[in-house]
Amino acid sequence: MRPMLPTLTFDVPEEKEWLFEAKYDGFRAILHLDKEPRLTSRNDKPLLHIFPEIKDFLEQNKDKFESYLPLTLDGELVFLENAYKAHFGSIQVRGRMRSEKKIQEKAKTAPCRLLIFDILMVKGKKMTDKEYFTRKAELEALFKDCNMPLKPDEKDPRLIQLIPPYRSFNELWEKIVLHDGEGIVAKQLKNKWEEGKRSSLWLKFKNWKYVNCFITAYEKSNGYFYAGVFQGDAVIAIGQFLFGLKPDEKQALFQIIKDNKTDENSQFIYVEPAICVEVKYLEIYEDQMREPHFHQFRFDLKPDACTYEKFIQQQKNLPPEIEITHPDKPLWETPAIQKIDYIHFLREIAPYMLPFLKKRLLTVIRYPHGIFAEPFYQKNCPDYAPDFVETEMSEGINYIVCNNLQTLLWLGNQLAFEYHIPFKTIYSNGPSEIVFDLDPPSRDAFHLAIKAAILIKEVLDQLKLISFVKTSGNKGLQIYIPLQENTYSFDDTRLFTEFIAQYLISKDPDSFTIERLKKNRGGRLYVDYIQHAEGKTIIAPYSARGNKAATVAAPLFWEEVNEKLTMERFQITNLIKRVNSDGDPFSSYFQTKENQPFSPVLDFLKQENKKG
Structure with missing residues (x-):
């Protein structure tokens, strides 16, 4: 079975008639589940022997799919980097592997995931003649019933995951750009799934990166133009392009190269760096641009403006409207x-x-x-x-x-x-969260913040309240309790913060105090429950701090809060690597708001307050 394919476009369709899905860089794959699972490529080649982690997962969960067999699903086999981006290089390496031992090692240490976006058969009944909107609803119901993830998640051990649809192109595009994803596939609501067809009812939009470069050569056999940039006085080749040029542009460019050639052989016509162009591409793979397209001539640029340093900066996909001044400051x-x-x-x-x-x-x-x-x-x-x-x-x-x-x-x-x-959004009537700012008297007293955090966590767990913790980035810790929006007042949360402060003092009066005057604190940690109030502020998660160590207000996993914890572990220079390897400790923060059981705790405190 050959899959239906999208058509590349640069124009966003009317949103009313379309839904939008994140596009991932991987191997198109169709999953057939019956007596034995089969996973086939775009060219109908078997894939499960190269990706045994998918086969193992299907075998371990075959009972969940049992009532839906025979079942056929359409998707993308990926190495998921984040919720909106797959890593092209990693899936390419896996696809070329032939050593069974190495394949098994990779399957365990860096498993790939099968992201599903369409359903072609369920319970032996063909779905390809159903409208896309109907198919998507059926697919979502299947995933819910089988307890499979309803969105891509690189940390979820369940390897079969759903690609959800969005009604707003702009909402999804913002996430794609933010996470440096490949792009979007727009799907017309009433489209039918057509085998082997490249359809205009599926449209793909790419998240291009842009580079200013100059032409270095023309290849006679295929019409490709070779591009380069300067690194010092040396010319660095960055790839070649053909697509995107109109016939008259291609002819004009060829004629300029021919008229200004510096050398020629049977394969190439060479030219000095002079003709500047802007090229768009997806990413750098094996030192070359992937899917390069001509974007426009840059007659306003001189070749020495096309540098390797700028090329590297542009790979970070900074928005074009942002100009970085004095980058080496x-x-x-x-x-x-x-x-x-x-x-x-x-x-x-x-x-x-x-x-x-x-x-x-x-x-x-x-x-x-x-x-x-x-x-x-x-x-x-x-x-x-x-x-x-x-x-x-x-x-x-x-x-x-x-x-x-x-x-x-x-x-x-x-x-x-x-x-x-x-502690609130511009649309909130009250606090969006409770935050305890545990600020010890000095950096040397950081152990007091750790002690306070552990004691508070014990209470929160007993109350079944979901909490998160981060460093302040300076010398303390901060504990967050997300709250449902527009539900509580600052007077409400003050009851709770005061209760916790008093609890800490009762547990260890030699370590904690609510004394406002510094001179009277005697080296104890000040529990500032009054600071959580309307108009007050706190350092945002992941913000840098203006101190000499370049530390960050870093979200933590609760198990990290122990005597080994140090502020210097979380710096600008190493935090990205930490998040990429360990994940985001605050990843479930906003979902927590809806099921945070704070109301029963507050009702109890109000009753006690009335008695008091």
Whole structure:
């Protein structure tokens, strides 16, 4: 069975008649489940022997699919990097493996996943003549009944996962760009599944990266143009392109090369760097551009503007409207961090950090000379802010609201290191979470924050409250309890924060205090339950801090909160690697809001307060 295929397009269709799915870079695969499972490629070749982890998972869960057999599902076999991106290089390596031992090793240490987006047969009944909307509803019901993931998740051990549809192209596109995914497939609501057809009822949009480069040669046998960039005085080849050129553009470009050639042989016509073009491509694979397309001539550029350094920067897929000024400016000394390093950190951490900044009044601390000179607070949005920066007026201040990647990177280019947010969104009537800020008197007293956090966690677990913990990035810890929006007041949460503060003091009065005056604290950790209030702010998860160690307000797994914990483990230079390898400890934070059992706890405290 040969799969139905999408058509490449650059125009977004009308949203009413279409649904949108994330596109993943992998191997198209059709799963046939009957007496024995079969997984076949786009060319109808068997795949299960190369991907035994999928076969093992199907065998372990065959009872879940039993009532739906014979069953045929359409999907993509991927090495999932995040919820919206698959790693092309990894799946290519797996596909070429022939050593059974190495295949088994990879299957255990780095399993691939089968992402399903369509259902072609269920209980032996063909579904291909049903409309896409009907097929998708049937597929979702199947996944729910079989207890399979309803969305891609690289940490979920269940290897068969659903690709969900979105009604809004822009909503999904924002996630694709944020997570550096491959693109989107738009599917017409009433389309039928047509075997082996490349259909205009399925449209694919690619998340292109762009590079300014110059032409170095023309290949006579196939008409390809070779592109390069400068690294110092040397020309670095970055690939070749053909697609995207109109016939008249191709002819004109060929004629210019022919008229200005520096050398020619039986295969190539060579030319000095002079003709600058902009090329779009998906990613770099084996030192070459994948799927390069001509985008436009750049007659405004000189060849020396096409550099390898800019090429590397553009691979980070920074939004084109963001211009990074003074990229080599030093911001931290130890570890040594330049401005471009910091911008790349923000770009990589954005999918995890932005959800906490969205819809909140933002206060930043800017460091115009890095940590080497005095910083300043900024609340008001400056007049020179670009149009994509959203704002909200509150008490006479026009606050920035960091709702998108462009704003975050623009703020980074303005050398905003610290991002402080209130405990509520601009649409909330009350707190969106409870936060305990455990701030010891000094860095040397960090053990007190650890002790307090462990004691608080014991109470929260007994109350069945779901909590999260992070470092402050300076010298303390912060514990979060997500709350359902517009449900509680700050007076409500004050009852709880005061209760916890009093509990800590009763457990260990020599370590904790609620004494406001520093001189009276006697080296104890101050439990500031009053700080959790309207108008107060706290450092956002994943924000850098303006200290010499370049530490980050890093989300933690609760098991990490022990005597071995140190602040210096979480720096700008190593945090991305940590998230990529260990995952995001706050990944379920927002889902928790809906089932946080805080109301019974609050009702009990109110009753006790009345008695009191």
